[in-house]
Amino acid sequence: MPGDQPHPEIYEPLSHTGDLGMLVYGRDLPELFAHAAWAMFDLMSDATTIRPQQTLMVSVEATDLEDLLVRWLSELLYVYDTQRLMCCEARFTALESTYLTAAVLGEPFDPTRHPIDTEIKAVTYHQIAVEPVAGRWQARVIFDL
């Protein structure tokens, strides 16, 4: 479960009374966005159990970089809810401040191999931040559980 196997180079869970958040890190924006996706599925399950067996193309448009991160994660949540696809990797063909296109890799949820931790209802804009910190990128995201 989150925190059981910490991956501090990728993300750290943030505690909130009713909800849950994460601080995500990446050397550049594509890595930050890929880590954010990985981290979200790690909060929901255990991302190390997800194999990159299927590919899905995803495009997202937004008003700024923070909005883009919220919409990117919301898109993956939607894909998970409707197609059961859990994501462990993302390869970006475009990533600007207002749009992105990515190949998302993962596999369908399999209750025999993927533990269930947390149901994330939504990705919120509360305290959303995407910023360069000490030579790398950092993002803060709070989820509604």
Place this chain on the structure above:
Amino acid sequence: MTDASAVKIQQIDAYRWRIPRQGQMRVDGLVFASPTLMRAIREDQSLQQVANVAQLPGIVDHSIAMPDIHWGYGFPIGGVAAFDEHEGVISPGGIGYDINCGVRLLGSGLSRADVAGHMRELVDSLFRNIPSGVGSHRKDLRLSETELKQVLKRGAGWAVAQGYGSARDLQHIEEGGCLQSAQPDMVSARALERGRSQLGSLGSGNHFVEVDYVAEVYDEQVANALGLFLDQIAITIHTGSRGLGYQVCDDYLKVMQHATARYGISIPDRQLCCAPLSSPEAHEYIGAMYSAANFAFANRQLITHWVRETFEQVLERPPRDLQIDVIYDVCHNIGKFETHVVDGQSRRLCVHRKGATRALPPGHPQIPEIYRHLGQPVLIPGDMGRYSYVLIGTQQGGAETFASSCHGAGRMLSRTQAKKSARGRPIVRELEDRGIFVRSAGRATLMEEIPEAYKDVREVVDVVAGAGISKKVAQLRPMGVIKG
């Protein structure tokens, strides 16, 4: 956000506190709490949120907070705010992601002795028959888009028409289990898709089905009228509109971000985005939000049916012996148009309840006829180890809180803290030793939901009862719980 200590607060009496109008506030804040609860409340930003809500256009009387108030997105959880139908606004953040998250209480003709020795099997069977946890669904329930839209239009009535329950059930649900002005066409394709496979599922986190017994009766006359008696088996269902509701909220938060700018509404926090009640954006959101509410009513109706089936199978007794009847079903995340008397004038208002329960006073025409002279039943779940309460609406609540009451215990420990405290402990065994059988889909759920992660719901209920905005009827204690 401002430091919580910056919010001025004055104690009015043992249960009431005022946040006097300051800055951009249009009305005072009114908080129900004991001094002990107030100390906890002051630790987060929720009082500032009560003050922020008081700044919204068209707010009437007070920005109200219940004793289980805690920090939420924009609006606090445990907040009640009513807006004038002409000058006021509607805000998805004042209703929440889980639209019509709510509680249904089922009574029965069974006593504790009737289920003794069957609890483990009952809990296992409930867990099997009611889809719980992330991504769960009943394989026998697959809806076309047309059928799903019927669910959104008709709510619990759709489920009853399909054979899941009876017309009597519908009479014992807030709004008869259907908000009539739902407009399924205002629900996005995305929300429909998210909800489609999730109808008839519990979800995860704090959602549950619980087998309880009536441990204490405080008001014999009301308890009798509701069909509750000491030692009786009752079942509590707590769930909402699942992914469909979350997506409706998410979709309309985006719409409202634009609307707030378009109508030049000044808000102190981005999550309070809203639109004038007379605007097309508000009209569309209401149509979609009511649809999601109907989905939730249908959801609790389906689960009720599977609870009945499970009891019949396990106890091998026919329905007429079991008498598993709906006592009541209430929403605690909802916005609705209601008529209330303010300063001696009857006004039509849009009442937002986010983590608050409607509590109509005795005599109100919307209460089922057999209880009408008593008031509306109010269902307050606690944590899985202690107790829940059945309350009833009062004239005082009708006049002071737009007929609203609290909704639950509220967390005391964050999920991470709870897990830390539960790590290495045999939680299932600990509860079994207390006579409570639990089953859960998620590995972390039971750890996050340990009883001590929650405030004692009795403290919350004592405030609403002490303030006179609801009255205590009975206390329920858990014997079996399934969690998502």
